[in-house]
Amino acid sequence: MKKIVFLSIISLLMIALIGCTSKPKLYVLNWGDYIDLDLIDVFEDEYDVKVVYREVGSNEEMATLLQANSSPYDIAVPSDYMIDKLKTLGLIQPIDFTKLTHYEDLTVIPELYTLYEANGFSDYIVPYAWGTIGILYNTDNANLKPLIESVGWNALFEYGDTYDVGMYDSPRDAVAAALLYLGYHVNSEVEAELLAAENALKSANFTAWGEDNLKGLVIQGTLDMALVYSGDYFSEYYLALEDEVEINFDYFVPETTNIWVDAMVIPTSAQNLELAHKFIDFFLEYDNALQNSDYIGYAPTFEEIYDTMVNDTEYSYDFETFDPFPQGTFRQMYQYGSDSRSEALVSIIARAKASN
Numbered sequence: 001m002k003k004i005v006f007l008s009i010i011s012l013l014m015i016a017l018i019g020c021t022s023k024p025k026l027y028v029l030n031w032g033d034y035i036d037l038d039l040i041d042v043f044e045d046e047y048d049v050k051v052v053y054r055e056v057g058s059n060e061e062m063a064t065l066l067q068a069n070s071s072p073y074d075i076a077v078p079s080d081y082m083i084d085k086l087k088t089l090g091l092i093q094p095i096d097f098t099k100l101t102h103y104e105d106l107t108v109i110p111e112l113y114t115l116y117e118a119n120g121f122s123d124y125i126v127p128y129a130w131g132t133i134g135i136l137y138n139t140d141n142a143n144l145k146p147l148i149e150s151v152g153w154n155a156l157f158e159y160g161d162t163y164d165v166g167m168y169d170s171p172r173d174a175v176a177a178a179l180l181y182l183g184y185h186v187n188s189e190v191e192a193e194l195l196a197a198e199n200a201l202k203s204a205n206f207t208a209w210g211e212d213n214l215k216g217l218v219i220q221g222t223l224d225m226a227l228v229y230s231g232d233y234f235s236e237y238y239l240a241l242e243d244e245v246e247i248n249f250d251y252f253v254p255e256t257t258n259i260w261v262d263a264m265v266i267p268t269s270a271q272n273l274e275l276a277h278k279f280i281d282f283f284l285e286y287d288n289a290l291q292n293s294d295y296i297g298y299a300p301t302f303e304e305i306y307d308t309m310v311n312d313t314e315y316s317y318d319f320e321t322f323d324p325f326p327q328g329t330f331r332q333m334y335q336y337g338s339d340s341r342s343e344a345l346v347s348i349i350a351r352a353k354a355s356n
Contacts, residue, residue, distance in 0.1 A: 024049045026275045029076040036295035071269045074276040081334035092265045094123040099277040102284035106302040115333045125263035127301035131230035134253040136218050152254035153181035160205030166226030169209040171345035186258050186332045201352035234297045259331040
């Protein structure tokens with residue numbers, strides 16, 4: 001009898017263990033601190049699944065993981081130019097929008113949709129967040145605001161002898177800033193235009209090349225201005241509000257600039273298509289989309305969420321900062337281009353940094 005009871009207990013334990021490990025798994029690849037993990041908990045409870053969540057530090061790392069033969073990922077959140085590359089390589093698949101019941105309840109910001117539709121992305125992505133590259137500057141110097149607002153990109157390239165200027169140490173972004181300064185498109189592959197961009201970078205007299213540290217250098221007053229992502233500004237702005245310290249910096253977007261978009265995609269190697277679509281749809285549900293956008297702090301890609309965040313007093317996000325396409329402005333979206341162009345950009349920056 002004791003043996004029977006013992007075996008029964010063992011059987012029940014095994015069943016319990018099997019139950020714990022047999023939950024469907026969804027593998028998600030995303031950037032660090034770029035999703036509200038509380039919502040993932042809700043999704044897991046609602047669908048009785050386990051989300052295996054991995055963070056990456058770059059688009060290139062994301063692409064490497066997706067190219068691996070053993071790639072298990074069902075969802076990824078790459079940026080525009082990498083989406084272009086992944087699509088070309090056949091590493092992402094079209095999304096079945098008929099399975100996204102909440103997609104029709106939201107409206108993608110029209111100008112944003114036009115940009116990524118022109119790049120051939122519209123069947124492959126659900127936009128997650130967007131932003132720009134622009135100029136972060138220290139407001140302690142009263143002369144900087146009127147100067148930057150009047151000359152735009154010229155401030156970075158023509159005022160290095162007067163002010164301390166920082167340039168983002170990213171081939172794609174630094175060359176894009178130079179191309180924009182010269183009036184060319186950020187995706188230019190014209191040899192003469194790329195040479196002109198290189199010469200502009202060489203002669204600009206930058207005080208520093210950097211990445212995430214540039215925003216801190218501007219706020220500290222070590223730099224007067226620097227090329228940054230809009231997200232760099234947002235992160236410091238929210239931190240200052242949270243710490244209740246004086247905000248001594250601002251962000252300016254010139255009339256013509258790059259607009260980036262990060263988006264949810266489904267890799268070709270995805271093993272759980274149904275659950276992948278449910279995950280995307282879950283984050284399209286209005287309350288979830290609003291909560292997640294508020295958490296990550298970037299400009300939302302859907303009009304309804306955007307309107308709430310700038311008009312509802314509970315959120316009160318700054319309209320001018322979040323306004324994606326103010327009248328009279330022009331936005332350009334990165335494309336991958338080719339491996340040879342990417343290599344050329346790396347060489348341009350190496351030579352420019354060596355000459356500074």
